[in-house]
Amino acid sequence: MGHLRTKSLSLPHQLATLRANWPEGETRLTQHGLTWTGPLVPSVFSRTYVTRVSYQSPQHLPITQVLSPCLDELAGGRKIPHMYAQKKGELCLFTPKFYEWTGQMRISHSILPWAELWLYYFEDWLATGEWQGGGTDHPAPRSISTYSAPFLRSLR
Numbered sequence: 001m002g003h004l005r006t007k008s009l010s011l012p013h014q015l016a017t018l019r020a021n022w023p024e025g026e027t028r029l030t031q032h033g034l035t036w037t038g039p040l041v042p043s044v045f046s047r048t049y050v051t052r053v054s055y056q057s058p059q060h061l062p063i064t065q066v067l068s069p070c071l072d073e074l075a076g077g078r079k080i081p082h083m084y085a086q087k088k089g090e091l092c093l094f095t096p097k098f099y100e101w102t103g104q105m106r107i108s109h110s111i112l113p114w115a116e117l118w119l120y121y122f123e124d125w126l127a128t129g130e131w132q133g134g135g136t137d138h139p140a141p142r143s144i145s146t147y148s149a150p151f152l153r154s155l156r
Helices: 011-021 111-128 149-154
Strands: 026-030 033-040 049-055 063-068 083-085
Touching: 011 026, 011 033, 033 111, 049 111, 063 111
Parallel strands: none
Antiparallel strands: 026 033, 033 049, 049 063
């Protein structure tokens, strides 16, 4: 019978599993948290993406960024689906409000494989213009033009 893990994994534990499972990357543990920087290659036909995962503590969520090549440039000005920050290259790999990732999970077994899969769907999107990777849409920031004219008049 399996035992359900309830305790978050420590940064040294995350560091050890990253080094064991993704040795081609550089892993650092500092006073600011843990980082893994290394190559991700989503398929045998893919380019190499230099990617960084930053993780401050089990109370924070990991942040995954593609450092090179520049995804924005590859997209040719199109808005890339499923990103938290376009210019920073921050990938949307999970929905925090649904607790799809928790500090009990190994970054090496979740975040990095998810990032490779995201990059696979990104390359497909570049070729087809259709995002096949699932997920939920990110709401656009509300601009004044999205409000109805009667509502705007009521503000006067």
